[in-house]
Amino acid sequence: MCILVDERTRIIVQGITGSIGSTQTKLMLDYGSKIVAGVTPGKGGATVHGVPVYDSVKAAVSEHPADVSMLLVPAPFIKDAAVEAMDSGMKLLVAITEHVPVHDAVYIREQAESLGVRVIGPTTPGIICPGKTKIGIMPASVFMEGNVGIISRSGTLLYEIAGNLTLAGIGQSTCVGIGADPVVRIDMVDILRLFERDEHTKLVAIVGEIGGVQEEEAAQFIGEMKKPVVAYVAGRVAPPGERMGHAGAIILRGRGTAQSKINVLKSAGAKIANRPSDVVSLTKTCI
C-alpha cells in the first residue's frame, strides 16, 4: 500500500493561516487529505477552508487526535514549532520550510532521535501516496497510483521523475522527499527499508544530487535488498565548492561528486539513469 502514511492519516498543519499555509491546505483538501486542524499562535478560533485553527498543537490535538504535523512556519520559528509538535505526541513531522539554520536542524534531529519521532525535511516537498493522501506541496497532477516507490532529496526533481513515469503509464506507491538540507532527520536507508517491506512497491527509484553522504549510505543497504533500485543523480556539471541552490548540494574538498555517488550506487547493484527519461526505460525492464 503506502509507507509512513495512508488515506486514514489525520493531519494538522502548523502555520495554516499564512498565505502558503492556506493555499496548500486547500490543495491538500482537494486531493482528499484528512486535515483535522490547523495551528497558528494568536489565531485560535479562526477557520481556514473549513479547518478549525488553534493557538497551540496541544489544544489542536486534544480536540482532534492527529498522526502527522505538517510544518509551514517561517524558518526562524521552526525549531520551536517542531519541538512543540514532538512534545504534543506527534510521531511524524513533515517540515516543508526552506532555509532552516543548520544548528536548528541539528537540535531537531537530536530531539527526534531521543523521542523516536520521524521528521521528513526540512526543505522537503513532503510525502504523497498517489490517490490516497498528499502531505506536502507537490503538484498532484504529475503523480499516479502504482508500484514504484520514490525517494528524492529534491522537490522539483521528484516532480520531474514522477512526471516522466506517470506519462509512461507507470504509477507510484509512495513518493518521499527526504529534504535537501545538510542535516535531515530521515535517511534514505530508513525509507528504503520501508519500501523493501511494502508489498505494493515493486521497485524503488532514488533521486539523488551532489553533496552529503545519503546516497553512499543508501548504497550499503541496496546490496541487501531484494527489490530492484534505479538511481538518478543530478549535478554532474556542478563545479566543486559551489552551493547549487540547496544548502546540502555542494562538492566539498573533492567529496560528494555526482560521479562518485553514481559509482557507489552502481557497484551496489542499482541501475543508473543518466537522464530522467532513463528512469522510465530502466523501470520498464525491471518490472
Place this chain on the structure above:
Amino acid sequence: MRLFEYEAKEIFRKLGIPVPKGATAGSTDEVSLAVRKVGLPVAIKAQVLVGGRGKAGGIKFAESLEDAVEQAKESMSEPIRGHKVNRVLIEEKLNIKHEYYFGVIIDQLSGAPTIMLSTEGGVDVEIIAGDKPETLVSKRVSPSRGLFRFEAREMCRQLGMYGSLLLKSSDILYLLYGVFSKYDALIGEINPLVVTTQDEIYAVGSVLEIDDNSLFRHSDIGLDLSRRSEDDIKREAVERGLSYVRLDGDIGVIGSGAGLTMATIDLIKDFGGKPANFLETGGGITEQLMERAVELVLKDGRLSALLINLYGGINPMPAAAKGIVKAFERLRPKIPILVKVVGNQQEEAWNILEIAGITVVKEIQTEVAVKKLISMLGE
C-alpha cells in the same frame, strides 16, 4: 558564508581566544602603518575566501619594512587559486615550537557537531585524516548538552598535553566550541594552533564559516556581504534572494528548484550545449522576483539562448509568468527563449506567456525543452 581570516580572528579575539598581533592593509601606505603597529619581523597573509592558501604562495615573511611593502605588493597582484587579493593581514611572526589542529564541524553522517584535534597542525584536516589518522582525537557533541570544560580537558589530555599547556589549550577549545555554537558556524577551525618557543599559545590560522540561513540572528557581526563575491551578477543574485553559480557556456538557465535546475544544466551538456549559469529561485517566487531573475540572467553578455524551467508546487505559476512577460517587454531580448511550465495553474501561466508571444513548452519532460532549445540554436 565564509569569513575572511581577519574577520574570524576579530570574533575569536572578542571571545577570548588569543590571536597574534595583527592589522590589515589594502595599499602600500596601509602596509607601512600595519608593520609599525605590529613590529618586525612580520608574516604577510593574503586575505582570500579559499583554502590551500599557504601552498599557493599566499603567506610570505619579511624582516624589514621595505621588504614587507614589496612582499605585500606582490601578494596583492597575484590571484590565489583564481581569487583576487584585495587585502593582506600583517601579523607578528612567531617562533613556532609546535603546531596543532583544532576544529569543529557539523558532521553530515551523524548530523551533529563534531570536534577534531590533531598533533599535526598546519595541514588540511582531510590530509591528516588520510595520512596520520592515529594523531586525531575526535568527539561528537550533543547540541542540547553542549561541551563541558572537563570534556575539552579530556580531549587535550588524549592529545598528549599536560600541565599549563593542557589548561590553556582546553580553554581555547572550550571557547572555540562557544564561537561555533554562538555564531551558527558550519566550520570553526584553528589551524595551526601554535605553541611558541616561549610557551605562549596563539590561534594563528582561523577559519569560520557561518550558516547563511542563520544570518537573521547575527546582525550584530556587522559583516559587509557585498564584498564576498567578485562576480557582479552573483552579488546581485544574492541580494535578490536567488541562488546563482556562473558556468562556462552560453545557454542561460533559470529553474524553480535546485534539483530541477541541476538536472537541466546536466541535460544541456548531455545534448551538446553549454550552460552559462545555474540560477535557482527556491520556493519563494513572486512576480517581482521572477522579473528580476530574468533581468539578471539577460545581463550576461555571453548568452545565446535562455531556458526557463518551472514547476508549480509551492510556487505560483501565473505570478511567475507575469514576471517573465514584464522582463521581456522591458528588455526585448533578441536571443531564442523557451519557457517550460508544469504544475498547479499551468493553463493560466501558459496563456499569459503565449499572449506575450513567448514560446512555451507544455510537456512534463525537461528533455523535450532542452532538445527543442538546442535545435532552435542550430537554425
